[in-house]
Amino acid sequence: MSALLVLTAFLAISILLAYHRLHYHRFVQYAHIPQPPTSLIWGHMALLHKFMSMSSSQEGGPSDRHIDLVLLEIWHSLGQPPLFLMDLRPVGPCLCIIASHHLAEQISRSSAAFAYSVPKSYTLGELVPLVGHDSMIIKEGQEWKELRKRFNPGFAPGHLMGLLPVVAEKVWMFTRLLERVVSDSADQEGQGGGKVVRLDMLTQGLTVDVIGEVVMEVDVGAQEELLGRADLGEDAAAAAAGGGEEEEDEGLMDTCKKGGKGEGHGGGEMSNFTKTYYRLITSYAADMEGKPPIKWWLQLLTNNPFSRHRRRRHRHRQLLSQKVDTFLREFVQRKYRDEFQSTTTTTTTKKTKSILSLSLSLSEKQEKSPLGLPCLPPKILSTTTDALKTFLFAGHDTTAILIGWVLYYLSICPRAHSRVSSELDSIFGPSATPAEIRAQLSAPGEGGPDKLNKMVYTHAVIKEALRLHPPAGTARRAEVGSGFVVSVGEPSSSSSSSAGQEKGGQSQQGRGGAGRRGGEWNVDGMVLYNCATIIHRDPEVYGETKDEFWPERWLSEEDKDKGEIPAGAWRPFERGPRDCIGRDLAIIEAKVVVALVHGRYEFVKVGLGEKVLVPQQGPDGGEEEKLKPVVDGTGCCVVKEKLYTRRQVTARAADGMRMKVRLAKGVVGGLEG
Numbered sequence: 001m002s003a004l005l006v007l008t009a010f011l012a013i014s015i016l017l018a019y020h021r022l023h024y025h026r027f028v029q030y031a032h033i034p035q036p037p038t039s040l041i042w043g044h045m046a047l048l049h050k051f052m053s054m055s056s057s058q059e060g061g062p063s064d065r066h067i068d069l070v071l072l073e074i075w076h077s078l079g080q081p082p083l084f085l086m087d088l089r090p091v092g093p094c095l096c097i098i099a100s101h102h103l104a105e106q107i108s109r110s111s112a113a114f115a116y117s118v119p120k121s122y123t124l125g126e127l128v129p130l131v132g133h134d135s136m137i138i139k140e141g142q143e144w145k146e147l148r149k150r151f152n153p154g155f156a157p158g159h160l161m162g163l164l165p166v167v168a169e170k171v172w173m174f175t176r177l178l179e180r181v182v183s184d185s186a187d188q189e190g191q192g193g194g195k196v197v198r199l200d201m202l203t204q205g206l207t208v209d210v211i212g213e214v215v216m217e218v219d220v221g222a223q224e225e226l227l228g229r230a231d232l233g234e235d236a237a238a239a240a241a242g243g244g245e246e247e248e249d250e251g252l253m254d255t256c257k258k259g260g261k262g263e264g265h266g267g268g269e270m271s272n273f274t275k276t277y278y279r280l281i282t283s284y285a286a287d288m289e290g291k292p293p294i295k296w297w298l299q300l301l302t303n304n305p306f307s308r309h310r311r312r313r314h315r316h317r318q319l320l321s322q323k324v325d326t327f328l329r330e331f332v333q334r335k336y337r338d339e340f341q342s343t344t345t346t347t348t349t350k351k352t353k354s355i356l357s358l359s360l361s362l363s364e365k366q367e368k369s370p371l372g373l374p375c376l377p378p379k380i381l382s383t384t385t386d387a388l389k390t391f392l393f394a395g396h397d398t399t400a401i402l403i404g405w406v407l408y409y410l411s412i413c414p415r416a417h418s419r420v421s422s423e424l425d426s427i428f429g430p431s432a433t434p435a436e437i438r439a440q441l442s443a444p445g446e447g448g449p450d451k452l453n454k455m456v457y458t459h460a461v462i463k464e465a466l467r468l469h470p471p472a473g474t475a476r477r478a479e480v481g482s483g484f485v486v487s488v489g490e491p492s493s494s495s496s497s498s499a500g501q502e503k504g505g506q507s508q509q510g511r512g513g514a515g516r517r518g519g520e521w522n523v524d525g526m527v528l529y530n531c532a533t534i535i536h537r538d539p540e541v542y543g544e545t546k547d548e549f550w551p552e553r554w555l556s557e558e559d560k561d562k563g564e565i566p567a568g569a570w571r572p573f574e575r576g577p578r579d580c581i582g583r584d585l586a587i588i589e590a591k592v593v594v595a596l597v598h599g600r601y602e603f604v605k606v607g608l609g610e611k612v613l614v615p616q617q618g619p620d621g622g623e624e625e626k627l628k629p630v631v632d633g634t635g636c637c638v639v640k641e642k643l644y645t646r647r648q649v650t651a652r653a654a655d656g657m658r659m660k661v662r663l664a665k666g667v668v669g670g671l672e673g
């Protein structure tokens, strides 16, 4: 009897303590951070789910939309605070959404407490199979600094401009792909159709090829593979992307057992590598793609390490990752041997070095083997291999997304379209063919870079596309107890130094949640997410046109009335010491694409984002059979249904940018003229 009493008392105390703890975590610990009403059991999970499932209505949007769009709606519902809390514990992180550029700057810049900005969040650990343990994206402190120092010269604008002919060559291949789509489409157009392609498939082929060449000096052959396909239409794309996990696992197991020396090192070596790499990438995309919100929510639950599904998925990724790793390691070693030999012989080449060669020659100078043998120190080998994985991952999808949006906006905004046309005519000549433009860009000396620099309006279009649809963001985390504080307004010295001041003692938050002093918030212990989608649509910065495509805002002489846009309010590449290393490469690629394709092709969006067409008025006032788009007050065409982003690894256009591609009016002759 007494044992029963003790047990009951023990249970009651345990429940009380558990309740007390839960109550503290939900209602007290972060009470100082603005937030929607929270639930004792679910935190903000239920609310997030509610917002996510508001489907296709005015308030919400499609239920598979990107989480940033959901956060944007929650932010509006809270009255647009500079930051807010999303408590997803215990199945997700305790997220602090940073909605003000002032606060975002304090997180991304160097400070007394964090020399290289606030450290990255542990949530990035998910990316390890993709980018490796030694990736620049993940590393911190001195290790990160050394990596960045090693690769910075390869991404310096001067060096990248030297690689312009390489980029132009790959974009030329892209025009050949578009030419193929146009000719396939022309066959069907007569039957009232016209082929619909997923533009993202083509832009990804392009960006993977560019990175292969610019970083590794190899032809990855992604576009060549697409050109070789019998059908480039969207159905064929879906079929090509298919394939069961089991089947893949078995094939991979064999290869891995053979030490990766199976199919991967024969004639189609690079193409096999590309396929494996794509499978690794799509294994992430499959986590989110097309999942309705309840499944997404449940998926968080299945994210526990004991879930069978998660273990299986994890194993599958490890195998793919292992195969990619084996290939790249051998590649780096080969490259090092070549590089070593070429530096010890008298070979001098005028060609600009690839980013990999440059970094290898730098590390060779620093860490030359004592015997003078061409051997690569293991640490350099692993960091270089992971750097290649990182560049492939970070550089291909984001840039492909950017190019897709740029071509889309130019297709629905006649004002921007005609301004880009005039700009290109004035730079490259009024009737320059893609072949002539490519030749001009590849001309030796400063000719090409000069022309690229003159594409000022095109640059504004690119900036605006990135403002409205930033493909990536950054998640950081200051240790619990670090006392990291952010403040509204122009950051005072207290905001950065207060972290240091409070470091020795207990943070205000640690004492029970009264972490806010005036306009300051103690945010340590939370995952800090600089949400570019919200920051880029801040009405205080971008005014009434915040949701509109308005490239002119970036041309200061035309936008005097609106005042300067603070540099920190545009952060698609993030800012501070850990900003994007590939930013200039991405912008160069996007500019070269516009230069080569703009005058020759007409892109017509189909489905989401498709233009509304109405009968045109004839000279007699009657309606003609021909249809014309409706242009709104912003100079853009009215669309039937808004094109939105969906969460995959990055924020991609939900439908893969379904487009028809035709030759623009008045274009005759082939690519070469």
Ligand code: HEM
Pocket (backbone or CB within 6 Å): 120, 136, 137, 138, 148, 211, 390, 391, 392, 394, 395, 396, 398, 399, 402, 470, 471, 472, 473, 474, 475, 572, 573, 574, 577, 578, 579, 580, 581, 582, 583, 585, 586
């Ligand atoms: C439109 C294209 C691109 C966008 C929007 C973009 C965006 C970003 C963002 C937001 C970050 C910060 C991530 C974080 O803090 O966790 C980042 C970092 C990075 N990006 Fe990009 N990126 C683009 C293209 C590229 C390209 C072309 C490359 C390389 C070929 C690249 C390589 C990297 C690397 C290595 C980092 C980590 C830098 C560091 O931590 O020091 N990115 N990028």
